[in-house]
Amino acid sequence: MQPNLLTLLSPSNIVIFVIIFTRISGMIFTMPLISTYPIPQQVKIWLCAIVAFILFPMVAANSSLIVPQSMPELLLYLFREFAVGCIIGFCATFLFAAVQIGGEFVSIQIGVSMSQVLDPTTGESTQILSQMYTYLATMVFIGLNAHQWLFAALYKSFTTLPPGLDYVFTGNIVSQVLHMCGSMFSIGISMILPIFCVMFVSEVLMGFMSKMMPQMNIFMVAIPLKVYVGIILMLMFLSPTVSYLIGVTQNYLKGILNLVM
Secondary structure, three states: OOOHHHHHOOOOHHHHHHHHHHHHHHHHHHOOOOOOOOOOHHHHHHHHHHHHHHHHHHHOOOOOOOOOOOOHHHHHHHHHHHHHHHHHHHHHHHHHHHHHHHHHHHHHHHHOOOOOEOOOOOOOOEEEHHHHHHHHHHHHHOOOOHHHHHHHHHHHHHHOOOOOOOOOOHHHHHHHHHHHHHHHHHHHHHHHHHHHHHHHHHHHHHHHHHEEEEEEEEHHEEEHHHHHHHHEEEEEEEEHHHHHHHHHHHHHHHHHHHHHH
16 A cells, blocks of 8 residues: 555654654754764755655654644754754763873973964864874774764664653753763873873973073973873874773763663
8 A cells, every 4th residue: 555645745744754853953963073064954954864865664654743733843843853962962072071181181292382283073273192192093083984973872772862842951960961061071081091101201301401401491492392292102102192092982871871771
């Protein structure tokens, strides 16, 4: 039996599709990698439409949505759906912000904080070591198929956070988001803590040498040495840094899944 086209294009199904599209667009336009500025907006919109088309049969079959009867009510629905998608995508960006914080600490400690490059994830200038660690986190993110985790969280959100105004954001969700946001600084510092400690000890030793030999400007002589030592330390701790980022990324992805479970 052929499906009735008029039934398929009923107001209820159209509203459900628009709601799914809005929630997906909230995640697409905030999640790492896909939300980067070099990707054309048309590509992002078509990606949202394709994913919405795939999820529509599963969501519509289990949906008990009451079609809004006015435009303000529909806008309220869409605002809530966009906020849910933004929460899922925005939480994933906390990890890259933490990596950039760690890279900025290393840049300042080594003495290369004046070097600026274009960050393709934000379109703004950032420190070169922050960019290096961002690329490292990106490879870990792709290697763990983290984008699949985010789409899985989006799919589960339609079960735990069904379309409509019946569900409200609880204090548990808000506290988890704030905890993930606050952990950015601890992750960034923990990632570069061995390098930071070694460079800090070297600064103290150079301070003692400056007092012992005041006629010699130790700090000016040691500037190239700090750069070389910093690069060697980054290469030495590259493998532990990757292992740390893998564990942190997995914990972040599990935390995002817990938000919608």
